[in-house]
Amino acid sequence: MPHSVSSNDSAPHNNDEEILPDAPSAPENESVTDEQKGQPNQNAEGNVKLEDLFANDDDDDDEFPASSAPDVKMASSPPPIPAAAPKGPSGIDAETMLAFYQRLFPFRTMFQWLNHGIVPSPDMINREFAVFLQNEAVLRYQSYATVDLFRKEVLRLNPTRFEIGPVYTTNPRDRKSRPGIQMKPIAKELVFDIDMTDYDDVRTCCSGAQICQKCWAFITMAIKVIDGALREDFGFEHILWVYSGRRGAHAWVGDLKARQLPDDRRKAIAGYLEIVKGNDKSGKRVNLKRPLHPHIARSVKILEPHFNQTTLIDQDVFVGEQQAERLLSLIPDKKLSDALRRKWDSMPDRSSANKWNDIVTLAQTVPGLDTKAVTDARYDIVLEYTYPRLDAEVSKKMIHLLKSPFVVHPGTGRICVPIDGRAIEEFNPLAVPTVTELLNEIDEYDAKNPGEPAPEPEIPTEGSVPDRKMQDYEKTRLKPYVDYFRSFVANLMKDERSGKRERGEEPAKATTTNDAMEF
Template sequence: MPHSTSPEPSPVDDSVLPHVPAQPLNDGPKEELFIESPDTIMSDGVSPSEAEVKQVDLEGLFDDEDSDEEFPSSAPQIKSEDISSQEPVTISAGAKASDPAVMRAFYQRLFPFRYLFQWLNHSPSPTNDFKHREFAFTLQNDAYLRYQSFPSSDLLRRQCIQQVPSRFEIGPVYSTNPRDRKTVRKASAFRPLSKELVFDIDMTDYDDIRTCCSGAAICHRCWAFITMAIRVVDAALRDDFGFRHILWVYSGRRGAHAWVCDARARNLDDSKRRAVAGYLELLRGGDRGGKKVNVKRPLHPHLERSLALLRTPFQTSVLLEQDPWGGASPAAAATTLLDLLPDAGLRAGLAKKWDAAPARPSAAKWADIDAVAASGALSTLDPRALKEAKQDIVLEYTYPRLDAEVSKKLNHLLKSPFCVHPGTGRVCVPIDTRRVDEFDPLGVPTVTQLLGEIDEWDRENKGEGGGEEEGAASQQKKVPDWEKTSLRPYVEFFRGFVNGLLKEERGGIKREREEGAEGIQF
């Protein structure tokens, strides 16, 4: 692991992020703007005005109140007034997640920048794994800033507060600082070195089989498809590839992302990433009509395990809750099921039965398949072919539908955990796979809800841990704002995940020093 043994750099002066003079946008529509250089950082078409910058008490933002005891931040510590002593953030009743004031308060008070730094840095001491990491900002006017990089979490936090991005994405670690890419003499000298292996599951890829919602809408019934996908992909990554540090994150609206953080995964090149994605890919996006699953027999052990995981959800979530072959158009729905069966005689017998009772629910029609097949009237029926066809149907309606292109490229960017989805206002929180069935996407806190919870906590606990007579000791009792809210269990889960990853990285460094770098194979 070449980046883990980097010497500790000297403290970095935060003057590397100067205020930039305003520059108007004159060319093209805002949504097509692509700004690469830090010299053209803009918000709403211009850089943050001096007045905007002065409204933010930047000197009071970088306290160490959420420092982890075992893995403290080694970024320069800025001694200043504790953020908790600021006036409560008052959010009007009509405030939206996309309001700059709301997002500024979120980055200022709630986003866990320190744990994000530890996660991406793979060490409590700054390394190139963080300093050479690409960040891409989407600003309020949809301007897209690529190749941003930061020497510390505090400076990332500062820029987020200044520019108030609606979200930011995380890219690879490059061979040189992304901000300096235009200064290298050879283009080949600026190349991606490592990045987490990522996966993206989006509910819109299930629109042809879910009956409750479509498009961006979700409900508890169709979220079951994402739950099934998480179970199958997570099991394959752990059991078949041996990965241990897999972070699942809710996308904020209708999907989930997986970040495979093991060092071995981070160092995969594009060809190996394509191989992993291909291993997990069964249904291809854009498939329309007809039978979508035709897997070879005997089944691969991965598919055998997947079927074992998916049989029960198929019965409950698909047959009972989605009812794909019943519904408002039972005749057309029944035809869809009949087209997936192998024997003409079986299809004819079932069609006759269902024409007489078209309103039969999907669970009953699924049972009818075996009942008609067992009647003995079908001399041409191959029981083995029927079993395999039914297995293929289960896979078609339950197997993960991945956006495989996201996983295949080392330089692909993906939205950071704990960003806010601008449409729903929900925070992109981690999902605990040990309790994946309990995760409620509609119950994830929104940014306005969280800021209101801070104010409520402060009112109910006014004066606690802050008496003047306690002096410096009272400052150590300050409660981080995220601990005052329903975001707390998600941040604590993320902190535990990061600590586990750092412990393994630290053990890997120790083994590398004992065995020599040539003894470590990826």
């Protein structure tokens, strides 16, 4: 059954000359070099490489070109939209994407999340979006002053996805229409990017872009450790974890004090959380001072049970000769490592769990062994095989763009859904619905409930909530993810209002809005 697309919402073609009163459009057909050469003030540090502006997330693979690739066209105003774009690797065509934006994308809650309130503020008006079009062109420095404009422009452009950048000192679309303007990034969520490919040397079940529930445990561990550190060590509260759509996760820290962090503080936090260093697969990548820092000690406590299950049993990572040798190289005492090697050579099929236990058993037989050094080495090994592996560069600079929540991953078709921090271990990336599945679920629901009438208007009584027509997302498996996101945003806005009162700022009076008009 074809997915219905409302004629009222369909995106007009060739509407490049549209003048947006609150966001003047920039000159057309700008190239990469135009964007780079003409913007000495786009950040406080001067010249910036194009690849530094985009997060090195899991979209940068063979199935979708990297934003820094030479064949990706850059522009800051919309070129003509192709009438019929070819299907992407996941089989998603332009009509499917348009139906998704019309029927399922939570525009109003997204706006409130980035705006930190209902009434439009500079947090949204001066926010940069990078829009990836169906023809693979990328529109930089887009901005949307209202939720209606946000929705209208996304429907008009019908992008494959869009990424979110910083809040600037002025509307990013004004940077060329007003010569001499100083446009500097002043705020953005503190973000983190975790990619499964960084665990390829410690997982045996999958590699590259492939994932399964067994190796997803590494992302679960990372979320637990990073989330705990951000809350307990830095006092952040509003941390939104989002599935990247294929093989990773992103964190968005939305607290005001996190959004206002300068780049040097962001770099310091990233360094604080970065323990596994270097790319040498055979060398020691964790080197820690003793006694362990409280954050590291807490991490060991979190990770040790996961190491016992994931590393030793599910991945059975030390069963092979090469990985067994790597483990031996991490043992500080040569006599012990030689004794372990002899035993394992005589028992080539010995499991990883047994090999791990052998370290303690044989250590008791080696005379003069420094048992504390062996214990310390075991903790270091646990951390080396399970501690979060961050793409730290994404976290260090405000100007980095990061894929928006709730967009569609172009390679898998899965939605980039929020991950409920209260149920991290229950999250299964392979169960996340694809855009096609969601649209089919709407069709199936409507077929089972033909002619479902809109609720009759009624005179509301005090304290009652008027009935409303069921929204399309509520007919699908996207509902729990949208509901969680709405709850997260509501708590964030509540704290923002409280913070303004504490600072003596008079909050703007918001016009009455109907939450039923979510989409």
